[in-house]
Amino acid sequence: MKDLELLIRTIPDYPKPGIMFRDITTLLADPKGLKKAIKSMVMPFEDEKVDAVAGIEARGFILGGAIADRLECGFIPIRKKGKLPWKTIGQEYTLEYGVDVIEIHEDAIVNGWRVLIVDDLIATGGTAEAAVKLVWRSGGTIVGATFIVDLPDLGGMKRLDALNIHSHALVAFGGHWLGGWPASGTDGGGIRLHCRVAGGSRRTAQLPGLRRTRARNHRPINSAICGVVRA
Numbered sequence: 594m595k596d597l598e599l600l601i602r603t604i605p606d607y608p609k610p611g612i613m614f615r616d617i618t619t620l621l622a623d624p625k626g627l628k629k630a631i632k633s634m635v636m637p638f639e640d641e642k643v644d645a646v647a648g649i650e651a652r653g654f655i656l657g658g659a660i661a662d663r664l665e666c667g668f669i670p671i672r673k674k675g676k677l678p679w680k681t682i683g684q685e686y687t688l689e690y691g692v693d694v695i696e697i698h699e700d701a702i703v704n705g706w707r708v709l710i711v712d713d714l715i716a717t718g719g720t721a722e723a724a725v726k727l728v729w730r731s732g733g734t735i736v737g738a739t740f741i742v743d744l745p746d747l748g749g750m751k752r753l754d755a756l757n758i759h760s761h762a763l764v765a766f767g768g769h770w771l772g773g774w775p776a777s778g779t780d781g782g783g784i785r786l787h788c789r790v791a792g793g794s795r796r797t798a799q800l801p802g803l804r805r806t807r808a809r810n811h812r813p814i815n816s817a818i819c820g821v822v823r824a
């Protein structure tokens with residue numbers, strides 16, 4: 594069997610120029626790869642008491658369902674705004690441009706339940722942090738968060754560490770930077786970072802969670818700037 598990393602397809606410039614999209618559908622289609630990924634995502638949590646898996650739309654549903662089955666617990670969907678049919682609690686999170694909202698059913702979590710968060714990939718950690726807050730606001734506690742892919746340059750895992758969340762990923766891909774360039778002041782709490790982009794112009798991006806020292810050392814790159822998207 595190929596390494597998990599080799600089963601993940603990288604699509605440059607999708608869905609827009611500058612983004613390196615890490616496509617896990619190729620891994621999902623590989624029977625041994627899928628089995629290994631699910632087993633490895635479960636392993637750090639298999640001795641924990643888990644009452645429910647909360648999967649983040651959409652690829653977190655595929656993985657989360659299988660993980661819930663292995664942990665012999667139920668599955669709770671966390672969806673984009675307006676998709677869930679019953680009464681919901683919503684949580685805002687920051688995108689490159691503006692904000693988005695994810696939601697959970699208000700009665701999905703019983704007070705005191707221990708919940709495992711699942712998604713395919715963590716980048717800036719904004720989505721995962723919003724999911725954590727939804728669980729907390731619903732009366733649950735977090736057992737941990739498990740992902741196939743981490744993009745460490747974007748600081749998502751550190752963001753979860755700061756919340757004392759035990760997070761875990763199977764594969765890391767370096768070289769990711771925000772693919773778009775937000776207008777000044779769009780992202781409170783982020784760090785300003787100067788990047789050299791194709792054509793030699795100098796722009797400023799915000800990378801929430803990236804350490805300042807690291808930001809100072811960063812002088813990327815040429816036309817091959819990588820990025821992050823939310824799908």
Ligand code: AMP
Nearest residue numbers: 614615715716717718719720822823824
């Ligand atoms: P973030 O909130 O920045 O951690 O983004 C995580 C969410 O966006 C996950 O649901 C991922 O599926 C998606 N995502 C972000 N960046 C990428 C990327 N480079 N390739 C594939 N999916 C991504």
